[in-house]
Amino acid sequence: MKHVVSIAGTDPSGGAGAAADCKTFCAHGCYAMNVITAVVSQNTQGVRGYMNVTPEMIASQIDAVFEDIEVDAVKIGMVSVPETIRIIAGKLRQYKPSFVVVDPVMVATSGHRLLAEEAEQTLKEELIPLADVLTPNIPEAEVLTGRHIDDFASMEQAAKDIAALGAKAVLVKGGHRVEDATDILYDGEGFHYFKGRRVESTSTHGTGCSLSSAIASNLANGMNLADAVAVAKQYVFDGISHAEPIGKGHGPIHHFYSLYRKAGM
Numbered sequence: 001m002k003h004v005v006s007i008a009g010t011d012p013s014g015g016a017g018a019a020a021d022c023k024t025f026c027a028h029g030c031y032a033m034n035v036i037t038a039v040v041s042q043n044t045q046g047v048r049g050y051m052n053v054t055p056e057m058i059a060s061q062i063d064a065v066f067e068d069i070e071v072d073a074v075k076i077g078m079v080s081v082p083e084t085i086r087i088i089a090g091k092l093r094q095y096k097p098s099f100v101v102v103d104p105v106m107v108a109t110s111g112h113r114l115l116a117e118e119a120e121q122t123l124k125e126e127l128i129p130l131a132d133v134l135t136p137n138i139p140e141a142e143v144l145t146g147r148h149i150d151d152f153a154s155m156e157q158a159a160k161d162i163a164a165l166g167a168k169a170v171l172v173k174g175g176h177r178v179e180d181a182t183d184i185l186y187d188g189e190g191f192h193y194f195k196g197r198r199v200e201s202t203s204t205h206g207t208g209c210s211l212s213s214a215i216a217s218n219l220a221n222g223m224n225l226a227d228a229v230a231v232a233k234q235y236v237f238d239g240i241s242h243a244e245p246i247g248k249g250h251g252p253i254h255h256f257y258s259l260y261r262k263a264g265m
């Protein structure tokens with residue numbers, strides 16, 4: 001069994017952040033671990049506030065995992081402030097995990113900022129160069145590049161621009177597109193298109209967290225990058241399509257659809 005750790009913020013309602021990451025790792029047959037960067041008060045209706053964990057405590061959690069357990073892949077989500085980013089980047093340089101998937105979480109769908117504006121530059125300088133795969137959504141790719149993105153050509157250009165910051169590969173996610181949900185991967189050499197129908201659903205809370213965690217799990221399980229993304233995208237598509245309506249706002253995706261299907265449930 002492969003061991004995957006999420007370095008992310010919390011969601012007590014279970015749809016996004018560390019909870020989504022853990023469910024995704026488990027659904028992929030991986031051993032799931034969590035390093036918490038921020039305690040977030042949120043639910044399906046939005047974010048109420050958050051408290052950042054101190055850099056010392058984040059470092060101590062990372063040490064506790066890496067000094068004890070072999071880590072096959074790392075997924076990084078909410079990193080809030082420059083000090084959090086710097087401490088994580090230092091620990092990645094120290095432990096050199098085989099796969100680092102970074103979801104550059106900036107603003108929750110509900111509109112609440114999860115990354116301070118002054119942390120954007122630190123993210124670019126310190127964390128993006130350590131990413132094997134970076135998974136921005138369209139608004140995040142716009143912030144990282146300063147470009148307006150409204151078609152496949154501008155998604156491709158943004159992916160290339162972000163790769164120039166040092167990420168080995170960049171997946172610009174298309175969940176915010178109107179026409180469809182096509183994601184585009186730039187792997188440093190060329191583009192791969194992951195075409196996807198858009199599902200009309202309110203069960204989309206945590207899709208980005210789940211996608212990046214599924215990619216990390218698939219890489220840990222030995223898949224090549226293009227297959228890891230394709231299988232992860234199908235996982236999220238099934239999760240949205242078969243979600244139960246939970247909560248009063250944007251509910252979580254279904255994490256165990258394929259397991260339930262195999263069990264005939």
Ligand SMILES: Nc1ncnc2c1ncn2[C@@H]1O[C@H](COP(=O)(O)OP(=O)(O)O)[C@@H](O)[C@H]1O
Nearest residue numbers: 137173174175176181197198199207208211236
């Ligand atoms: N309504 C939807 N129908 C189908 N796929 C979706 C939908 N919304 C998001 N996705 C997919 O979920 C993943 C996360 O995308 P996105 O919503 O852009 O990220 P984020 O949650 O970070 O904003 C992508 O693979 C995207 O294509």
Ligand SMILES: Cc1ncc(COP(=O)(O)OP(=O)(O)O)c(N)n1
Nearest residue numbers: 009010016017108109206207208209
């Ligand atoms: C703690 C935490 N991390 C990340 C997010 C954002 O989740 P994401 O998958 O990008 O999608 P939405 O939940 O914003 O729809 C979060 N909300 N909380």
